[in-house]
């Protein structure tokens with residue numbers, strides 16, 4: 061794994077954005093895998109800035125998001141659909157028809173998982189997948205214990221994940237119990253993966269990802285087996301890794 065040290069959260073976003081721009085400039089019809097949560101917010105600000113300042117165009121880009129809560133409709137401000145449009149898509153020239161998120165409000169959720177997995181394959185796979193990491197080692201919403209062989213599926217969220225994400229909701233009771241997520245197998249088929257990590261509270265998880273055993277008990281550890289992973293982390297997040 062290639063590890064790039066950023067001095068802080070802002071620089072982490074800048075370095076990641078530069079890699080996305082290089083990809084889109086080299087291949088305008090790139091397929092990007094995108095993540096939500098607090099970590100990529102700075103990256104999305106940098107992308108919007110580059111779109112405005114450097115005229116980087118996303119009109120031929122296709123995107124697939126990692127996950128979506130079950131039961132939240134698109135207008136719900138806590139849905140990842142809303143997050144992505146609010147923080148990125150509404151500010152760049154991407155074609156709305158080429159933006160993909162799982163529909164957590166679908167009547168048949170299993171059918172929706174199958175449809176989503178198929179859509180990724182039909183797009184010829186993901187060129188660069190952006191990932192964050194949960195404190196318990198989850199990537200997407202693949203919680204500890206998820207078989208590495210899983211493709212897009214419905215997941216029961218860990219209580220610790222619901223608590224960690226409760227900050228975005230009025231109360232913990234409003235945090236959905238389930239989500240749809242790309243599986244580990246889906247993520248591992250991405251041609252390139254960029255994992256962004258920031259802050260002291262993620263230092264232990266990053267250490268386990270890099271130095272720990274590859275185990276389904278810590279889903280992110282599978283990244284050790286991917287041929288093209290770049291970790292962009294700030295000094296705080298890297299503080300528990302040996303040189």
Ligand SMILES: O=P(O)(O)OC[C@H]1O[C@](O)(CO)[C@@H](O)[C@@H]1O
Nearest residue numbers: 095096097098099192193194200
């Ligand atoms: O960036 P955050 O908010 O710490 O979240 C970490 C991870 O958790 C998730 O938000 C899911 O809980 C992922 O999408 C994200 O990568």
